[in-house]
Amino acid sequence: MQKQIQSASSTKKIQPTSAVLIANPTSGSYVDNKKQVDETVQFLQAQGWDAHLQLTQRQGDAGRIAREAVERNIDVVVAIGGDGTINEVIQELAGSETALGILPSGTVNVWAREVGIPLENEAARDILLQGQRRRIDLSKVDDRYFLLMAGIGLDAEVTHEVEQKPAKKLGVPGYLLVGLWKTLTFKGFRVYLHIDGKKSIKAHAMQIVIGNTQLYGGAIKYTWQAKCNDGLLDVCIARSQDLINTLLMGIDVLLHRRQRRQWVLYETCKEVEIRTRHAITIQVDGDPSGFTSERGVINVSKELC
């Protein structure tokens, strides 16, 4: 059986009685949503929920609060933030009976878009009340879970750059600007992948995306066949190209065209080992997560439990 968490969105109806809502006040659209968040807590309490709101004060708080909620057998932990906050929360919910709920309040909100949770607070809270639980897979880069995807190469470079620069304050346009700059300057890297312990691939890659889900950055689909309940990782290796072909590939991927296949190697597997000769950046669920050289071999898997 796969290591899974429960997500409030489809098969078995529940009526949760206890909930901890964890809000990241620094997430992309929290300031605009603050009033609705307070109203949502009151609304849930009026519906009979034992619901409490806790704000994070720094990175790591969401994980700590989620861990305490699991220890107290809370029914639902509601992440109010973006995919980075959700990623902190799932580290603690993995394998537990505590379900994950979402009130989207991030910049891009990829998970919410992937599973069809409305971005408007009022509609999203209805999912908390009326939605259904379902079990979903989690994948792992070494010992860190991810819900969406891990990226190595160009996208991780962009994530690392945006994190250190004022570009983050610009939100999505900041990512696009840094992304364009990196696309023009990133040289690609040599990589060796060992898939399910039997198949080897060598490539000169610009980007590797390992997906638990399909949506990437809210619009693109690198791992277009991925399902978060099939027990399989989808691995998309975008081969390094000259500038013109990189732009053509970008258009094909952006428009979800069938011919995007010509630019990539696509594999489905249960686990993959990745080696690079030089330090290449890694991102996990859209947040920076170190460099390949620190680790030697990176193991990505869907964990059995």
Ligand SMILES: Nc1ncnc2c1ncn2[C@@H]1O[C@H](COP(=O)(O)OP(=O)(O)OP(=O)(O)O)[C@@H](O)[C@H]1O
């Ligand atoms: N109070 C806080 N202060 C600073 N950072 C925080 C705080 N709470 C959480 N974080 C961190 O902020 C990072 C980004 O948050 P989050 O992903 O929720 O928002 P976002 O980046 O706007 O949204 P998205 O990921 O959907 O684009 C996460 O890595 C999270 O761990």
